[in-house]
Amino acid sequence: GQNIDQPTEMTATEGAIVQINCTYQTSGFNGLFWYQQHAGEAPTFLSYNVLDGLEEKGRFSSFLSRSKGYSYLLLKELQMKDSASYLCAVRDSNYQLIWGAGTKLIIKP
Amino acid sequence: DAEITQSPRHKITETGRQVTLACHQTWNHNNMFWYRQDLGHGLRLIHYSYGVQDTNKGEVSDGYSVSRSNTEDLPLTLESAASSQTSVYFCASSETEETGELFFGEGSRLTVL
DSSP, X not given: OOEEEOOSEEEEETXXXXXXXXXXXXXXXXXXXXXXEOTTSXXXXXXXXXXXXXXXXXXXXXXXXXTTTXXXXXXXXXXXXXXXXXXXXXXXXXXXXXXXXXXXXXXXX | OOOEEEEOSEEEEOTTOOEEEEEEESSOOXXXXXXXXXXXXXXXXXXXXXXXXXXXXXXXXXXXXXXXXXXXXXXXXXXXXXXXXXXXEEEEEESOTTTOOOXXXXXXXXXXX
């Protein structure tokens, strides 16, 4: 079966750095996505990785290792507005997205 | 600005009733999707469409149907609502299959009593 694993919840301090991990086992691989979802709102696109390595976009970076079936989202200089759920999704061989259950990130002052 | 809107945002219905959730996008995207989101689960694909008159079943399509008569709209119908269909439903669209970046509507919270 297809499986995406990510921690259910993480807590971090304002101004700090946090890394949210995602491991996957899917039928094929055609890219990995990270989305942010604030409580009661729609998911919004953060990043996309299809090749191994690090993609940086401002305070957010996403890393991919296809051989290990592993990705992480790195958030730097945390702000209170970063409190949200972070969803990892893998596009499989049929170009369908398989979603993890999401990681709820709590930021404390 | 282009957008994707869902209606109603909240609905309470009774078991056995037919319910339709509307989704309208002005992005002019060919691809449209319906997902449901439940606690402890990732987003699960219900139905999707790659263009007018095209519809496909997703992972959890039983009890749901869609139709695509134009580019802008993909209504989701629950033929006979069940309590297990209590959920938050998200409609999404994307420009191309390859990009994968989805634009989501604000969600429709459905409660089936």
